[in-house]
Amino acid sequence: xxxxxxxxxxxxxxxxxxxxxxxxxxxxxxxxxxxxxxxxxxxxxxxxxxxxxxxxxxxxxxxxxxxxxxxxxxxxxxxxxxxxxxxxxxxxxxxxxxxxxxxxxxxxxxxxx
Ligand SMILES: [Zn+2]
Numbered sequence: 001x002x003x004x005x006x007x008x009x010x011x012x013x014x015x016x017x018x019x020x021x022x023x024x025x026x027x028x029x030x031x032x033x034x035x036x037x038x039x040x041x042x043x044x045x046x047x048x049x050x051x052x053x054x055x056x057x058x059x060x061x062x063x064x065x066x067x068x069x070x071x072x073x074x075x076x077x078x079x080x081x082x083x084x085x086x087x088x089x090x091x092x093x094x095x096x097x098x099x100x101x102x103x104x105x106x107x108x109x110x111x112x113x
Contacts, residue, residue, distance in 0.1 A: 003043040006105065007051045013107055015056050023112030028061040030109045034102035036069040036085075069102025 010031065018026050033039050044064070052058050071082040073089035074096040080089065082102075088095045 003039060003047040004051060006039065007044065007047040010107060011051060011055050011057055014110055017107075017110055018056055018112045021112050024056065025113050026056045026060045026110055027113060028063065028109075028111040029057060029107065030063040030065065032065050032067055032104040032106050032108045034067040034069060034104040036082075036099055036102040037105045039105065041066070065108065067102055067104050069099055071097035071099045073097050 010029075014026055014029055018024075033041075033044070041064070048062055052060070052062075069082050070079060071087070072079050073092065073094055075094035076089060076092045078089055078091040080087075080091075080097075082097065082099060085099070086095060087097070089097060
């Protein structure tokens with residue numbers, strides 16, 4: 001389950017940042033997770049529940065923003081929300097498009113004390 005390793009590295013990044021601020025508790029963490037980031041949300045939530053125990057994030061509020069996947073058609077330039085890599089352009093049916101949003105996997109913000 002790679003969601004667990006993702007969550008563990010998120011926790012590591014968050015704790016490092018909190019320590020730089022001389023904080024001991026993280027109250028809230030906000031994540032941006034793209035729908036094309038390869039993360040299963042249910043697995044992510046499960047991983048958070050088990051990985052946060054004993055960390056500075058144990059009592060934190062976890063806010064997860066799901067970022068929709070947006071693609072730009074390589075033929076006509078039309079922009080559309082895509083479900084997967086092989087969704088054809090709804091305008092011209094060209095199967096080739098570039099996903100320019102939706103692969104995000106980052107810590108957006110932290111609230112510490
Ligand atoms: Zn097109």
